[in-house]
Amino acid sequence: MDNDKKKCGLYMRVSTEDQAREGFSLPEQKERLEAFCKFKGYEIIDYYQDAGISAKTGNHRPEFERLKEDIKSKKINTIISLKLDRITRSIYDWENLITFLDENDAYLDCANDEVNTTTANGKMISRLLMSVSQNEIERTSERTKIGMAGAIKQGHIPHKAPLGYKREDKKLVIDYSTKDVVVRIFNLYYEGYSYQKISNLFNEERVLGRENWRDATILSVLENEIYKGDFIHGKRTKHPTYYENVAPAIISKEMWEECQVQKKKNSRSYKRTLTYLYLQKLKCPKCNRILGGKATTKKNNNTYYYYYCNDCKIEFKEKVINDYFSQFIEELVQYDSVVNQFFLPMLKQKFDEPKEQLQKEIINQNNKLERIKKAYINGAFDVKEYKEEKHIVEKAITELENKLNETDTIEELKFTPKDILLKRDIDYINKLMLNKEYQERIKMWKYHTREEQADVIMRYVDDIELALVGKEVVVKQINFRESICKPCQELYDKGYIDTTKPMLLGNILGSVRFSNYLPEEEFGEIIMRLQQYYDVHFTEATYYLQKQMFYFNFVENNSAIVRVFPLEDYYKLDPDNKMETYRFGIIYIDGDDEFKVEDIENIEPYFNAIPDVNDMAVTYKKDGQVEIDVKPVKFSEENKE
Incomplete structure (x- = not known):
């Protein structure tokens, strides 16, 4: 084909990445291609440029499609491009384009790549260049994916920040x-x-x-x-x-x-x-x-x-x-009512909405309010829009300030995790000493509605494993949710909550509340705060490992044990259980203690409050020696209460 018969369409394309990497802007491409056509003596019929679009397979390029239509209509017969990768970076797309050019008696000439499809050698060179170009795009894609994965793992999430x-x-x-x-x-x-x-x-x-x-x-x-x-x-x-x-x-x-x-x-x-x-x-x-x-x-x-x-x-x-x-649901309900329904929400609010974060957000919202005022003064929007935007921000500030006030109130309560243990002790003593009033106020599991029961089960139970014994279905195991029950285990490990274990008290099977080690000043404080409500007593017990026997020291044989706890941190002192004896503390009440409901002016604090640390007594008493052997037993269906 002679040069005077070449009617050219100049095709230019750039993506953001191309421009940043190679500096080939659309005006620069146009200038170079016009000089190339002038040198070759080609006639420029039209210009075609796709901005911000890559040459990946499947991408729609409107201007390139228009160029192909002009080739079909014989308006032009030659595509002029700066480089082959401006046209495509896919071998598959390139083979389709060569077929299209051959069918329409058209050609491609690239200014920088020495690519010219008018000869067999030119087509071979173009295929080699295309292979290199496709390899580069695939390597770039791999590097991008690796970089993206690393960024996401570091918390750099792409896209717009979602609500919240x-x-x-x-x-x-x-x-x-x-x-x-x-x-x-x-x-x-x-x-x-x-x-x-x-x-x-x-x-x-x-x-x-x-x-x-x-x-x-x-x-x-x-x-x-x-x-x-x-x-x-x-x-x-x-x-x-x-x-x-x-x-x-x-x-x-x-x-x-x-x-x-x-x-x-x-x-x-x-x-x-x-x-x-x-x-x-x-x-x-x-x-x-x-x-x-x-x-x-x-x-x-x-x-x-x-x-x-x-x-x-x-x-x-x-x-x-x-x-x-039913064998453990009441214990779960009591734990839920004391811990999850009262104490943990306060702790969670302090953890999820720390005071410094709330203060920082209030400052941000006030700054936003100032920007809105300046924008209104500068005529960015009218009075109605200004009032609407101002109302939204002021409402957000009010809500944040309310949360901040709630946080201050919670901090003023001086609540500590050991208050959970104190509340559990009070509830247990109420059950013993004020049973009628306790039953009236404490909602037992059987009195919960099905909706309330389903809610507790949903929050605590992950799934229930079943098994077939013959033709009967039996419960194999209940799996509790780790994220819900983990705080309970952490509280127990730190000594701030109790668990009930079956015990032989003399010859009678019963259950005893156990908690973990607390330093003497902490359990002493709990005892003295309990004494504001009840005449509780403290004594010591010795556990003999070889006999697997506890020896308690009670003043009265009809005393009721409130709680048992180790007096030393044996997890640290004796992790392998090699000691022969262990010291335990006992909190108990005497069955003969005089306690009459009619003598109490206001009974409500016994059920919905805990004694203030500032009002506690100065000392707690250690009682004398009366031995009663208590042996721990394994809980099973045969000896269930």
């Missing part, structure tokens, strides 16, 4: 001005609200000053793993990558998973009509699938619940699980 978060030093951190909105979405959904109902409620309340809450917005929050601290990169691709614990969690993993289970069942207007205590907790002992639930109501209006597996034809009554659960 903001960025500090490029990392996601909790935004305390919006975090509670996220918590509320999950709580409402778990309680049975559909995402449509939540969005309508938020629009009615103008949450965060918005009236554009949509179903999709609520659903995107519920489905986002970032709220449990995890992140999925390439979530909608064929090969997503899951990263755990790369961001501060707003919601527990258990709550997040529970809401996903709820989502699978929840239609937009779904509401359960029956409450199954062990929903999603039971698996078939044969096929390991989640068991379904059903219920029947008899003529006496009593409802009976069952769990079943259709595939394995297994069915059993809920009572099978209830009977097993």
